[in-house]
Amino acid sequence: MIVAVASGKGGTGKTTVATSLGAVLGTRSQILDCDVEEPNCHILLKPTILTSDTVSLPVPSVDLKKCSLCGKCGEVCQFSAIVQIGKTVIAFPELCHGCGSCSMLCPDKAIEEVPRNLGVIETGMAANLEFVQGRIRIGEAMAPPLIRAVKNRIKSNKFVILDAPPGASCPVITTVKGADFVIMVTEPTPFGLNDLEIAVEAIEGLGIPIGVVIKQI
Amino acid sequence: MNAFRGAGIQAAKTIAEKNVDLLLxxxxxxxxxxxxxxxxxxxxxxxxxxxxxxIERVRTNEVKFADKPNAEAHW
Known part of the structure; x- marks a missing residue:
């Protein structure tokens, strides 16, 4: 069972709900903090970190001495992360999504894949609860590949809790995709309702059942 | 141009293919x-x-040419 805890608006209590669920379920569960831009489950859970691994994305590096300027790399790239222009080929590694098509299709074998550091994944224990979190490298703009790497640590024999980032964009969708249920946490304010509606609309498209928790102070 | 990011690169590539010499x-x-x-x-x-x-400024040599970008990414 995989439950994602999400919200439209930030600061509604996602992490409070996610960590409370984890605390109640204890040994049976695993909590993964998928809010890689500002992970905060650790503040409440105070886990002992046991492993820390760097996650990277393969991005192109071009050897112009081998390149015949055919331009296939730029034609296949959907993100303009590599472009053949004039007598050269320029790579923009920060735009690359790491699909590998450019190096695979290069007839000159002129493109080498080099790693772009995305951040780290840390695992550990918070009392009897298994803990995983991703922390994005400062300056890195692309969260989804790191979130997918965090979700690769899911243990299917556990009750899995995913703490999602706020909002309704790619990092949220990447987190909740594949979950069996989504708990949306909101607050009874016009802002809470507005952002909840946006996020529900986005997640409904994935066909995942949704429940709502309204925070009252 | 339909690009989440990289619109400037696509635009530059497009005009390069048209053999453009000068961009204003x-x-x-x-x-x-x-x-x-x-x-x-x-x-x-x-x-x-x-x-x-x-174009008149080009004719009269009043155009300032960039030697580096003059806007930030996602300006």
Whole structure:
């Protein structure tokens, strides 16, 4: 069972709900903090970190001495992360999504894949609860590949809790995709309702059942 | 141009394929500038008003050319 805890608006209590669920379920569960831009489950859970691994994305590096300027790399790239222009080929590694098509299709074998550091994944224990979190490298703009790497640590024999980032964009969708249920946490304010509606609309498209928790102070 | 990111690169590539020598624009971001520079396209910046006025400035050598980008990414 995989439950994602999400919200439209930030600061509604996602992490409070996610960590409370984890605390109640204890040994049976695993909590993964998928809010890689500002992970905060650790503040409440105070886990002992046991492993820390760097996650990277393969991005192109071009050897112009081998390149015949055919331009296939730029034609296949959907993100303009590599472009053949004039007598050269320029790579923009920060735009690359790491699909590998450019190096695979290069007839000159002129493109080498080099790693772009995305951040780290840390695992550990918070009392009897298994803990995983991703922390994005400062300056890195692309969260989804790191979130997918965090979700690769899911243990299917556990009750899995995913703490999602706020909002309704790619990092949220990447987190909740594949979950069996989504708990949306909101607050009874016009802002809470507005952002909840946006996020529900986005997640409904994935066909995942949704429940709502309204925070009252 | 339909691009979440990389619109400047695509635009630069498009005009390079048309064998353009000179681009007149208001601002040019870093990735577009890198691409235009590689294509050997001169970038005339801080242009405003009508196209006629901008072209007149080219004729009278009043255009300022960029040697680096003059706008941030995602400006």
């Amino acid at each position: 624009t208001g601002r040019c971001g870093p990735n577009a500038f890198t691409t235009l520079e590689a294509a050997g396209i001169k970038v005339g910046i801080e242009q405003s008003g009508t196209i006629r006025e901008a």
